[in-house]
Amino acid sequence: MAEEILLTTDEAIxxxxxxxxxxxxxxxxxxxxxxxxxVLGITEEDEETGEGLRVNMQLNGEILNQAVEIDFKExxxxxxxxxxxxxxxxxxxxxxx
Numbered sequence: 001m002a003e004e005i006l007l008t009t010d011e012a013i014x015x016x017x018x019x020x021x022x023x024x025x026x027x028x029x030x031x032x033x034x035x036x037x038x039v040l041g042i043t044e045e046d047e048e049t050g051e052g053l054r055v056n057m058q059l060n061g062e063i064l065n066q067a068v069e070i071d072f073k074e075x076x077x078x079x080x081x082x083x084x085x086x087x088x089x090x091x092x093x094x095x096x097x
Contacts, residue, residue: 025085
């Protein structure tokens with residue numbers, strides 16, 4: 001059974017920073033995009049370039065199966081929901097506006 005939590009966008013990004021590890025599955029829903037995949041790496045914010053917390057993922061899919069980098073600063077206003085899946089549990093994170 002999945003645990004559901006309601007977080008602000010800032011809290012959700014902090015959750016990713018503190019809880020998501022390489023090898024976990026992360027499903028990110030933002031704007032009209034659904035990006036499910038395995039986490040390949042997490043890169044902290046870069047003050048010099050202005051980039052936010054970035055997650056590198058290998059997308060799951062039969063047609064589209066590629067590696068992407070999602071910058072949470074770029075999708076900040078459009079983030080709707082995330083699902084974090086580990087070997088032990090599944091956490092559904094809904095964004096509170």
